[in-house]
Amino acid sequence: MTFVFDLLYFIAAILISPVLLYRMVRHKRYRAGWANRFGKICRKSPDKKSIWIHAVSLGEINAVKTLVNELDKLPGFEIVISSTTDTGFTRAKELYGSKFTVIYFPFDLSFIMKRAFANLNPAICILVELEIWPNLVGIANRKNIPVVVVNGRIGNKSYPKYRAFRPVVKKIFQGITLTLAQSPEYAQRFIQLGAKADRVIVAGSLKYDTAQIADKVEGADRLAEGLNIRKDQRLFVAGGTGDGEEKIILEVYKKIVSQEKFRDLRLAVIPRKPERFDEVDNLIRQGSFESIRYSKIKNKTLNVANQSSINAVILGDTMGDLRKFYSLASLIFVGRSLVPMGGSDMAEAAALGKCTIFGPYTFNFNQTARDLLEDKGAIQVKNNLELSEAIEKCLDEPGYAREIARSGQNVIRKNQGATKKTAGEIKAILAGQASSIRV
16 A cells, blocks of 8 residues: 555645645745655654654644643653644744754655654654544554544544545554544544544543633733734734635724724734735735734834824734734634634634634534534624624623623633643553553
8 A cells, every 4th residue: 555655645746746836936835844854854862762743734733732741741752743834833843942853744655754753763653633644654553653643633524535535544544543532523533434443532622721711911912012002992803814704804894993883993814824914915905994014013113103094904914923912802703714714723712711703614623613602602603794793792792792702711611621631641652551542
């Protein structure tokens, strides 16, 4: 099977290379990390065995923060964190670069992955959510290195695709030592695709643990001061937005602030992908709004006191500041959910005690969305009209918005605990005393 997978990878590489080159030139993506991608890795502590954690992108890197902190307590191992995307790598560097080895994920071609294993010398491979690569799993199995899936999730969009290739997928999934799924539904999907039932455990979602319950976020006051956001200012934050969504949000905002009672409402838009910052800046201006780019405030190249309009739209075009914006918000819309992109993490907004709104497309966060809606800890809207109505209701009835926010924060609180269970299983495997499986 190794030869077949390598052949398929080579064919795929030929097919996607024009797209890759375009993104490298147009969006300046995928320019870094090529030595890592071909298996050349320099570790901080090459004399130790490593705990290799792979998280594909920004969201997954954020999701394992509490788990990394727990595993860091284990003596005798070096933690190595890999990510596929530029945003994931940058975030991992910010969080762990001074202490751990952070790399771009090597291509899953067999000869490259063998080189990566030789350089990393892993004691265990930890794959976040659904990053299950056939050659990685196969090489780990041949070397008797356990492979653990944490925060395991197979979404509605991915599941039919995996089922279509179940005979192949089954062989790969049977090579997984342990799957720690977010929910019973996801656990059942892993089993149906071939994972052994006695090697699948429901551990809960790590994102509930990394969603820090707080009333205040460090650095938020400085952000507010720089943007001239008063403490009594009503601020609507649209976070993690996707292509096609900002236009809807801007139209809704224009309609709302045209009403005298909502004239003081400010809007901050934080797109999910950095390469779209310029595009969204243009959309704001095309919508007849003044655009204030937070990067210019942060870099001290713009003084917000010079803004000409009370309804100038704030563009959050920096990395790592989303929680600060959320902490200042009166209400939050969680993006990539009004368009069919699967949603963004709504737990982070709810954990801060904010009234949280999202659209109908939440297939990447089904469990979290369901948990929040069941306990009336968030508002789901189907379209721009319902979004406008929800915002107006929350602004008109602050008590209603506060109750949504309080319930949402309670949902996050009661669902925490996945880190302890996940870390316990990993430690047991490393100690050779797994509680529910044998390595």
